[in-house]
Amino acid sequence: MADSSFASAPLGAPAPVSATAPAARGRRRMLRALVGGLVVALPVLVIALGIDLLAPGHYRHMASIAMINLMIVLGLQVYMGNSGIVHLGHSAFVGLGAYGVAILATPVAMKALSIPDAPLGLAQVQLHPLGAALAALAVVGVIALLTGLIIARLSGVAATIVSLAFLIVCHGMFLNWPALFKGNQAFFGIPREIGFWGVAAAAAGTVVLARLFRESRTGMQLRASAQDMQAARALGLDVTRLRRRAWILSALICGGAGVMFAYLTGTISPRAFYFQQVFLTLAMLILGGMATVTGAVLGTLLLSVGLEVIRRAESGLDLGFVALPQMLGLSGVALGIVIVLGMALRPQGLAGRLELDEYIATTLRRGRSTAAPGTAQGEREK
């Protein structure tokens, strides 16, 4: 971009009297973030509506799972996208949320069969689903607060390794404490409280929440620290505290996704919250672009659809003119290829640096400035 104004900008010209005070501008920025979040959430709701009206029934379940994955990816984006630190432990929080409501909301009669020896008399407890969800999130919040005390002090690889260790510890706990978590077996009988539209609303709400966080004071400062840590220190930013806040919000979102998952499917098992989920959601975020909420949505959408297509091809596909043979294991390979290609061609992810609404605004502005040449100044580069 030609940038010739350095020498030519007027010097000592009177500063324009700013129409709005910085505080008012801050409020406007959050309002813009809210609108931007709604713009990004809109496609989610439109797709949900399309599936609800047009697609055969079993697509609704698939789409529900995809939207829960979207929540997890958004939770991941809140921490990883803003702090720039790779996070591999987020599925632990998904599991904690899911097991939390499983233990608290499952009917006592059911628990007499599945976890009769639960500690603290939990086998005799049955909370209202909403109360159970809040209690589960409170547990997630406390655990996030405690783990955040450690992990927020760490940078780069060290933080990533600790997040991975946390995943393994939680998985070990689910597996090896059968009195509470039922071990390797499925935990069944969780009330199925949430339907397709409940999940869709939660996913859309999470999109907006993640976007509000991104543009908030904390989010902006955290993103700045990810760009240049020394410059962040020079501004007196408290990077540890910023990371801790993002870590906790991220955990709560992932925990919320776990709650949704448990209430949607009614059955959970530890395997669902382990490496496979970690890598799938990580791939979604990286493919879409972790810097933006738009990237999280885009990556989830593309990989969800892509993997479903591949899954069908795996079990043999009749295209009418040619019938493809059964190809087991294709989805794993294809997932790998997509990630490698995506990273090679667009390392910052498909969405890049701009959110959907920013991209639209930039395109409109560019269109306007080509209509009236000579006014194209100060617009974004891409």
Added chain:
Amino acid sequence: MLEVSGINKRFGGVAALSEVSFSCNRDEMIGLIGPNGAGKSTLVNVLSGFLCADSGSLAVNGRVVARCDPIAAVRAGIARTFQTSRLFGDMTVRQNVEVAHSRCMELRPAEGVGVDPEILIDECGLTALSGLPAATLAYGNQRLLEIARSMALAPAFLLLDEPAAGLNDAETALLARRIIAIREQHGCGIVVIDHDLSFINTLCERLVVMDHGRVIASGPPETIWSDPRVIEVYVGQTPPTETQQATIQ
């Protein structure tokens, strides 16, 4: 008043700073000069809390500033820039300044309310570029943006580490005028480091000369340039030491 007294800092065997003392008034612009490896950047790092001094103290307006704590330094009103510019590259010019101002409102709310990021951007001549990612700016504008960002902390004292490094003569002259204009608007004390002596001379009423980690002279330019110790360092009668050679970038 910025008061630096008796600062010592050693790196292994090298005394990067020995008994460094000087002071700067709130309406003063001081030039900190000295050959490569003299300890100028180390001093900035100590004053801004990036490095822990082995001994010595720093006070702003009579209040002692906690050591090795960048947050305490910012809260006390000390802002700094870097010898090589460090911007938030993917963020826009405006966001770079807004981030600093948002932190100012947390650490120095009383001073921060008087600062408007948009006006700072304008004073640095960057308004037309305010929507661009900082990394795409020309080098001279990056240096100006770093200054605008520091000023968004509403500092009482600004430490500029070689702001003119890498700029051509015209850019350096413009930078000098912008620094003067900003200081007139916002009135903070400035300590500016640079090897470009004519740049320093246009800006500063007083010079502090360092060599081998010591302050060897300080005072108005006329007396500095007739000081035999300064002449010796600058005319280079003594050959550079090993450590000096090692730090020439």
